[in-house]
Amino acid sequence: MTKILLVGCGKMGSAMLVGWLQRGIRAADVVVVDPHAQALPAGITVIGDADLIPKSFAPDITILAVKPQVMAGVLPAYARLAGQTTFLSIAAGKPVAFFRQHLGEAAAIIRAMPNTPAAVQRGITVCFAGGGTDAAGQALAQSLLEAVGEVAWIDDETQMDAVTALSGSGPAYVFLLAEVMAAAGVAAGLPADLADRLARATVAGGGELLRQSADSSAQLRINVTSPGGTTAAALAVLMAESGGMAPLMEQAVAAATRRGKELAG
Template identity: 70%
Template sequence: MTKILLVGCGKMGSAMLSGWLDQGITASDVVVVEPSLPSLGVAVVASPCDIAPDFAPDVVVLAVKPQVMAEALPPYARFGAAVFLSIAAGKPIAFFRTHLGADADLIRAMPNTPAAVRRGITVCCAGPGVSADQRALCQSLLESVGEVGWVEDESLMDAVTAVSGSGPAYLFLLAEAMAAAGRAQGLPDDLAVRLARSTVAGAGELLRQSSESAEQLRKNVTSPGGTTAAALAVLMADNNGLPALMGQAVAAATRRGRELAG
């Protein structure tokens, strides 16, 4: 049986824990380190000092906030036989090896918030020495909350973070903007919000299930000379349209990720 040590159980950690238990992970094989967590049917300890001496995890999932990661890591170096799976944004593999030991087996992962409804996507990068079995174990755990992809070049993780890690916020902003635009055209507030939310959610589900590309789905909605075409003429303007703005936004997020990595 796979034994899991989950360090931190905020929104992402709790989403993963729920997914593991639903997938059949035995509750007695999971230990969570979280000072303020209520009972979830698994062993919960307030600090690493409280972990049973005979508990030997196969994987240590690091889900604390990036800004406190350096302080949190040292007590877990004793679990060197495990693979460490980090979901902390902006922290490179070298950072973890500095605190956990130069030979620590580590997989760096970037999930996103739709994991809370099992529609997330996580991209992973394995550090030196990580075995095929360790990769498979971490992929299985992450698949409990959505899709999983891999990159071999760790430098790509900043772009991954900018597209999928931060990406849900872009869609939420789109829904906000659509609702505001509807209100400006006279729609009642509750109807404008409902239309925007349902349209973004429904279009996303159509995109997920369809074999057609996003480009083709857009064209399917757009009749020549119609209302959608009039709107897209604004949204797709060369210099200040949505494609140009999205390119700038993702580039800015990628740069910031590199800055945070130090």
């Protein structure tokens, strides 16, 4: 009978909502605040702003799923719930101190960073519990986030920018890999549709093998690399100390981490 207030129902909010309903949360126990929400499951109460929250509705948890750029303008309307609900934010870059500034010191706040594979229940979310969040609130957040994938917790909030850079932004890196693999296939002489199909299936299949295997990613790479073979020839380029994937990825994650820190301002 958990009562959930979902503020913002874009792609991530919608993915979580579907996961909750599949896990047995009743539609009648969810209120969505989003003036632009469309085609939500039957039974969900949808309202345009916080003033329309039914007076009889007391949320156990309030999920803040709006864009970080508009969060400051959204939060004041929910300050009245501080002390009555656990706030769970999935906004990139916004620290616990930011939410305390707008919701008050009494607010129980959990900061979380999910990623887009949540849409297919294959996401991973990393959480940080701010002071004032009790074990029950953390357990509830864990349960709801597990509906869309794995959950991990950190004790040091400063690590959240690196988490965002690695797993939050990470799906885009994987999609880019499939994109450039397909383009390379076309450059090597394959039809575009076949190159795209091969790249998608290879990235998706490789990811599933990685998920199911007890071997490390390094060992799986070694397993598919015959000495002197075609894979070894390709990896000699991709693993070059200068211009290879490792230094490029390090630079990319560092750039995303810096941007996350900027968003905190």
